[in-house]
Amino acid sequence: MIVVPEAACPSLLSLDDAFAPVEAVFAAMARGDATNFPVVREALGGAEEALYGFKGGYDRAGATLGLKAGGYWPHNLAHRQLTNHQSTVFLFDPETGRPTAMVGGNYLTAARTAAASSVSIKHLARPDARVLGMVGAGHQAVFQLRAALRQRPFERVVGWNRDPDRLSRLAEVAGEAGLPFEAVSLDRLGAEADVIVTIASSFAPILAAAQVRPGTHLACMGTDTKGKQEVDSTLLARATVFTDEIAQSVTIGEAQHAxxxxxxxxxxxxxxxxxxxGTHPGRASPDQITLFDGTGVGLQDLAVAARVVALAKAAGLAAEVAF
Structure with missing residues (x-):
């Protein structure tokens, strides 16, 4: 069995490396060549307020079988200097059931989540989109911003966060890309942004339907669980809604309330x-609001884990252990 530790993943897998596997998984799912297994996700309770669960699946086209175990510990960063999202990916041989790899999943989760919204921007945002809006400024937001900037020739970035001081990390990323960044109100963000990425752990709507103008593409990427909500339900009624997995979208995703x-x-x-x-036209007009409900399916994790294992082998960084 190959072991790729968490610390090795960021140097092995770039956001560009994550894009193609995630896009391919979406396509395989739509063709019926890949299946996500039912999600197990539970609140552990107690002072930690953690969410823990399993996401798995089988991609026949990619010959990938496995699961990701992990979840969200909201107090990790503040109390332990650990990432709030903690997970590990396990891959198995589809022909024999034997374990083939164990891969650190924290960075991979961030990379595949960013890749998913980036894929949605590629296929659904207006070609002339020039202003990117970011709602949320946590750990994942940096990955989201970097990935989104690869999909359109954005000219500036606007952002909103409950704690405005945390927007400085997004300003730094925008500056690295040579783009101006401005902290704005939600009213201004919705009025100015052509693409909006929401990446917040929220159980009450942050963005109202009236704040979003025609022609906007939204990628709702925040933590998905029963009760989560980043945008007002009426916005989904105004929009053409897309997702990675319909079953998850209506049960633990942004569409559940609508x-x-x-x-x-x-x-x-x-x-x-x-x-x-190519079996659905996607955006039909410049004035159409499109919304991608990114629920984070297990097949995404397996796809990027398989990619990082291949990269680790090629780089001589994959540790092999008898199991």
């Missing part, structure tokens, strides 16, 4: 892979 309220149906939601495969 579906429960009868504003949209599961049948109204389109897998992003259908756009990638």
């Amino acid at each position: 579906v429960a309220a009868g504003l949209i149906r599961a049948a109204d939601i389109t897998p992003l892979g259908a756009v990638i495969n």
Whole structure:
């Protein structure tokens, strides 16, 4: 079995490296060549307020089988100087069931989540999108911003966060890309941004439907669990909604509230892979609001883990242990 430790992953897998496997997984899911298994996600309770669970699946096209175990510990960074998201990916041989790899999943989770929103921007945002809006400024937001900037020739970045001081990290990333950054109100962000990425752990809507102008593409990428909500439910009724996995979108994703309220149906939601495969046209007009509900499927984790294992082998950094 190959072991790729957490510390080795960032130097092995770039955000560009993560993009192609995630895009391919979306396409395979839409074709019926890859299946996500039911998600197990539970609140551990107690002072830690942690969420823990398992996401797995089988990609026949990519010959990838496995699972990711982990979750979200909201107090890690403040109390232990550890990343709040903690996870490990396990890969198995589809033909024999034998374990083939154990890979640190913290960086990979951030990379594949950023790649997923980046794929949605590539396929759904207006070609003339020039202003990028960021809602949230946590650890994951930096990855989201870097990945999004690869998909359109953005000219500036605007951002909002409950704690405005934390926006400095986004300003630094924008500056590295040679772009101006401005902290703004949610009203201004919605009025000015052509693409909006929401990346917040929220159980109440942050962005109202009235704040989003026609033609906007939104990628809602915050932590997904029962009750999560980043945008007002009525926004999903105004938008054409896409997702990675419909079953997750309506149960633990951004669409759960809109579906429960009868504003949209599961049948109204389109897998992003259908756009990638060309069986759905995607954006139909410049004024259309498109919304990608990124719920974070296990197949994404397996795809980037398999990629990092291949890169580790090529670089001579994969440790092999008998198991």
